[in-house]
Amino acid sequence: MTPPQRQRRYPTQQEPSPQPVKQGEGHNPERLYTITGEDGARVPLDLVTLIVANADPPLSATPEQAALLRLCSAPLSVAELSAYLNLPFSVVTVLLTELLTAELVQARAPIVRQAVPDRSLLEAVMHGLQKL
Helix, strand or coil, rough: CCCCCCCCCCCCCCCCCCCCCCCCCCCCCHHHHHHCCCCCCCCCCCCCEEEECCCCCCCCCCCCHHHHHHCCCEEHHHHHHHHHHHCCHHHHHHHHHHHCCCCCEEECCCCCCCCCCCCCHHHHHHHHHCCC
């Protein structure tokens, strides 16, 4: 049994033009290579590592590195940076490795909360709510 063929409602309309490809999205690995350069040693970063800029972008920084430094004025995770710049995680990792070796950014471990809250804290909150 073959599935029914879908017909267009308005066959006279033109096809919409394809959307322009955003930076980092297309199938152009050569461009990503020109951004990152040779594949050298990388700093072990994960998606939740927080990145904070130490300085303003120098004049010698590439546009992508300058954008990273401007975004990192407040702590941001590597995943957020990758999403904001619309670049793959691996490319952002290479760019951050270069910035870390130049000491332009700092990598911080994320703040880990305890899995189970302290019992005394919960009791204090409960007693405070009962007094209301």
